[in-house]
């Protein structure tokens with residue numbers, strides 16, 4: 458017989474989840490006068506899955522996930538409802554198995570879905586994630602520098618250049634100029650020395666009076682004089 462506290466106003470309290478629910482969402486139990494058991498259907502399903510898993514584990518030493526037997530080295534993806542080898546799942550250290558719940562294609566699809574929903578596209582997502590700005594800021598910056606690379610003037614530059622220390626967005630650069638700054642470790646002294654160095658090994662035409670130039674010869678280096 459149900460304990461008194463299990464029934465009230467035509468509702469029954471599920472012994473597992475403790476929620477009061479109408480009798481028709483309870484599992485069947487022919488031993489009771491009303492034909493209904495002590496657990497609501499979702500809880501009952503969980504119970505039978507768990508006991509099935511325990512039986513399989515005890516009899517075959519295999520793990521059951523989501524109510525099905527998953528072979529060693531495999532995992533069930535709830536999105537595509539397929540059992541796949543673990544290699545088809547992205548790594549996830551925070552999961553007890555070391556792998557993410559969704560297989561790689563489903564994982565990527567979900568990520569894209571989220572990015573689209575939150576940021577209206579992956580470009581916007583990456584801008585926000587990496588630089589903390591949106592496409593609107595990029596467009597404004599680009600307009601301020603005349604729509605060209607802030608260093609060499611190449612059209613349609615695409616690289617957001619930022620100060621790695623402060624995070625300050627310096628401007629929009631073309632691929633080469635952005636990479637160039639990085640090669641010089643974003644260091645103004647190295648860059649200044651590089652200019653001096655280049656000038657010292659190049660013939661310089663310097664304006665000394667209006668219309669009058671003086672040619673300075675190279676201060677350093679050697680001409681190529683040996684041939685094989």
Ligand SMILES: [Zn+2]
Pocket residue numbers: 471472473474475476496497498499500501
């Ligand atoms: Zn329940």
Ligand SMILES: [Zn+2]
Pocket residue numbers: 534535536537538539559560561562563564
């Ligand atoms: Zn999948």
Ligand SMILES: [Zn+2]
Pocket residue numbers: 606607608609610611630631632633634635
């Ligand atoms: Zn450039």
Ligand SMILES: [Zn+2]
Pocket residue numbers: none
């Ligand atoms: Zn060097």
